[in-house]
Amino acid sequence: MSARKKAQSNKKPKLAVFKFASCDGCQLSLLDCEDELLDVAGAVDIAYFPEATRAVMKGPWDLTLVEGSITTPHDAERIHQIRRQSKMLVTIGACATAGGIQALRNFGNVNAYVSAVYAHPEYIETLRTSTPIADHVKVDFELNGCPINKYQLLEVINATVNGRRPNINPNSVCAECKLRGTSCIMVSQGIPCMGPVTHAGCNAICPFYNRGCFGCYGPKEATNTAAVATRFRELGLNNEDVMRQFRMFTAAAREFEDESVAAEKFEAESLI
């Protein structure tokens, strides 16, 4: 109630949401905040958010949320225009922060994919790689996840509106398992789990359901991927399995990319 009151008296921050190569899932998390959406709408002016409103307010924007990765020459240009108009630019989701699932192309030949998929490949103008936004412009904050956690998104908006740093924990998924009281499934069942090297944020959903962490939130702070890869091999994974553990939704995150490439190299060497 007071959000709206305050909003009427003060000048509200202008929020814009932009999409690049992505599935829209992350920006939809904002609309998924059903209970909180009216408060958000009261606290900020939604200046540009095509998934939610047709209204368009010109920049500059106080808070710009960017979803998706850079995959075309046109987008590589567009992101610079957006950056110039944004006071604070926050990337949301695995695509924007780590290139997304479409970054699997980085490890193959994109032209081969284009000819296999499209009837008229000559109409397709695409880059060889899918890259995170931070490879192109300065990013003020990265919110990881595939998809992002809506409560964390609210926290980022909330922190920005209130002029404080968001409480987003860069520790491991393991810490979340421990806090919620999930017994470690790697230790007690021998299930390979990316938790020890993965950024917290999902509240360790998968181990709770007896499934190893997929690494959706990308690398945690100061990660040691080689150590967990060694453990995976002890648990019976071969090099290809290890490569696949690291080559998922955040395949192009540097630490994960290095480990998946290393696993491929081990495999190639073992075949000599």
Place this chain on the structure above:
Amino acid sequence: METSSVGNTNTGSIHVLAAADLSALLEAIVAEGYRLVGPRIRNGTAVLDEISGAAQLPRGYRDSQRPGEYRISANGSGETNAGRYFDYVVGPTSVKRFLYPPRRKVLEAERSGGQWKITEPADDYPPTAIVGLRSCDLAAVRILDRVLLNDIYPDPVYAARRKATLMIGVDCAHPSETCFCTSMGGGPSVESGYDLNLTELGDGATHRFLIAAGSDRGEKLMASLRLSTATSDDLAAGAAQRKSAEAALAQNPPMQDAREVLANAWNSTRWDSIAQRCMACANCTMSCPTCFCVDIEDETDLTGEHADRWQTWDSCFTMGHSYVHGGAVRKETTSRYRQWMTHKLSSWHDQFEMSGCTGCGRCITWCPVGIDIREELAAIRTDQKTDVPEAAQ
């Protein structure tokens, strides 16, 4: 804090409780108004959680624990222990979870008319009886007491929870490979810190418990039970079980010199080798029953008129733990593991006149890559011996 009734050594004599009367004991505890917590099987692990009675205890189970590996199953060892209640040892949860919860709101603030009104939310911890605490669990409580009660700033919530908790100990019959309580000066049998203590003896027709009270609360409960006086045979059976448990622990490397070894090990080359294996994932510290570090976070709502302050378990393995203005002090895993192990086994003595380690082995079992604090100490000691020139020794 009525320390007189909590945490004393055995005051009463030892009696025998028939195995079938364990439920009667638990029912008597519930009748006193306690919530019952004890080990139960969840996702293939024995966790401490709320239980409804003796029927939920994992009967006939044995565990096997190694660095980075835990398994538990009914009669998995192939031995006949049919119907025994406590033949496994400590699991991933510890008493810390109850006395010092993972996450707790410590205050709420509301702004109206430019004024902040700050309130402390009431703690919702009911009187709780924890059944099946081992010697190392009770040692952990002693350590937490020293840190959280008997220091400059006592933690009032810990104090209240501690007072509201009834501790039912159990002697360990089958220590696991990762247990090393005796190297830390305790176990495998419970010596102190309990309200009631149980020694499980025999199985089938001979299945029974030795029972002893360690506090007035324990005495009172005992008085309500059907008991017989322990015979010399009963006591001999208890002693024999203890001896075999001690024998299993005797294979552990000596650790008495840990304080001195680590006080002089800041530049050991071993830290780098550990850092290659360690993922700084924090499993060890969060599983440890004595690691007490927490993070304090403030949350606001969108209006900025309401704020909550949360206390959450933290770990010296996170970057944030050593963050000071301008950045983290311990950027490398090398220095983070060194901080953890040195504090646990060495500088804890300087700070609290005791070791920070009970030898429960959780940090070894629950480390996903199986880093073993016992082995690392041995390696650091060897390192020192080879590093130091003859003349200096």
